[in-house]
Amino acid sequence: MRLLPCVIEALMRIAVRRGISRDAAARQVLAEHIDAQEAREPEDRLTHISTVLRYPPPTRGDERVDQPLRLRLPPGMVDRARAVSLRLPGQHQRAHKDYQARSLTDSMVTAIAVQEFFTDETLDGLLPLLRHKAAVGLWQLVVAATSSRPELRVQDAADHIRARPPGPRSAEDDHMLLVAEALDDEVSWHSQIRFDVATRIASESLRGESAAAYEEMLFAQKTEWGEERLERRFSRQGSEWFEGVPHAEVTGRGATAVWRARRRVELQDFEDWLRNAPGDHLGRRRVVNPPGWSVTVPAGWHAAALRGSELPAQFARWAAEGRVLVLQLSGRRVVWPLCAGKPVAGAVPLVAAARTLKSQDLVSFVESTLIEWGTHLAASDLLDVELGDDDELDIGLGTSEARLRWAEFEARYKSPQLWLPLDKAFELGLVDATQRRDAMAAARLDNLARPSKRRSGEPSLVAPIVTGDPRICLFVPRLGKKRQAKPMWRWPGGSVAQAVGAQAHPELVRCLAEAACWTRGWTLHRTMHQVWRGAFR
Secondary structure, eight states: OEEOHHHHHHHHHHHHHHTSOHHHHHHHHHHHHHHHHHTSOGGGOEEEHHHHTTOSOOOOGGGOOOEEOOOOOOTTHHHHHHHTSOOOTTOBSSSOTTTBOOHHHHHHHHHHHHHSOOOOTTTTTBOOEEEHHHHHHHHHHHHHHHOOHHHHHHHHHHHHHHTSOSSOOOHHHHHHHHHHHHHHHTOOOOOHHHHHHHHHHHHHHSBSTTHHHHHHHHHHOSHHHHHHHHHHHHSOTTSGGGTTOOHHHHHHHHHHHHHHHHHHHHHHHHHHHHHHOOOOSSOEEEEETTTTEEEEEOTTEEEEEOOSSSOOHHHHHHHHTTSOEEEEETTEEEEEEEETTEEOTTOHHHHHTTTTSOGGGHHHHHHHHHBOBTSSOOGGGGSOOOOOTTOOOOOSOOSHHHHHHHHHHHHHHOOOOOEEEHHHHHHTTSSOHHHHHHHHHHHHHHHHHSOSBOOTTOOOEEEEOOSSOTTEEEEEOTTSSBOOOEEEEEOOSBOHHHHHHTTOOHHHHHHHHHHHHHHHHHHHHHHHHHHHHHHTO
């Protein structure tokens, strides 16, 4: 980890006072901090103000002011330290630098601050330690002061629903409230813009004699805090908070945050639907929006929800044999896929494709195997798209008309196509040697004609090749750093689960399942990228 020079100096003072080495002092104070934090309620745990302000900001090279500190910790201490540290809404342990939680650094800095005071020019005079709930309260004030138009539409719609007289609500209203809740608590966007605003608020309110009272107000989150939150939300336009702030970046990040909130709520609905789908002879179908693709549970397939923490012996044996998956759906352990209470015949290669995935990724894997790939759009629909002046998009989605326009946008610009590498398609006998040779030659010519680097932000491209098979195309992953075209073969249609039901070759099922899992994530990334671009218009 890397710490500010003033933090390193404070750690050295602790080491001198205790008569031990710096490394030993770091281990001691961190262990004491973890024990103290674990004894507190989660909202009462402490964090340092530098974590809330993300100070120092991420920099590279000569601009860095922080210094490295290598920790040699006993096994398990890192996980314990991260578990008791602050994580603001929208932050994750592994994410883009703006969204990455400094969990271990927060625990180390807070542990030192409890034992020894330190400061520098930026931190001077600020209240050094905040309780977690107070830190989140400060962050929510920052969110209110920097919310974009797409976010404000969702929040205003939710406020309008809450202000209605008590009575039954429609499913649409409940859905909007869930989206607003996810937007506030789980998928907040992060940028240096917001941390600059957090620094301004802290400089005004967390200094001097009134700092402790303001921290108590942030922790209580009652009337006074609610009034300040509304004031910052409704007075942000043209205020000093937005001096020099690029509105385009705020709008883009806000639009994608709304998209992620909708996606989170929709995925929860998908889990409920999958867990409760009966194994009838008709099968079940629904549209998962966003991003707008259809998913189908084949006829007879169903899931079995378990009670308690113990896995019944029969299910445990099937899971050990690789015939079923055990996953979490809506907080319940579920065994899938089953048919008439037994493992689905031919599902072994499907389950084998999920063996390398983490438990939290299994629901995404199941969704990818149920997507109806390539059922209604041709390959040409995946070509680069540009929004024209008449394609203005309402990202806020506060009305039925807005949702309809969103569905039209997705139907026009996104195609759920599933691709296999041409070499794998050749091994499976899906293309012949001549088609493979022609496609490889076309890919080499295309790569020689293209620059090796591309401008950031361009969407991916699929271009057809004249090989006698319209399903063979060149795939150019422009969302990465390189633009090397790869020949691919397009799956003609249907879900991976349907291929299992049709008794497809086990190796084909496994390859399709792996490709579907990757393509699902890539398509979601691409759709969110289009939301970013569409928000500017």
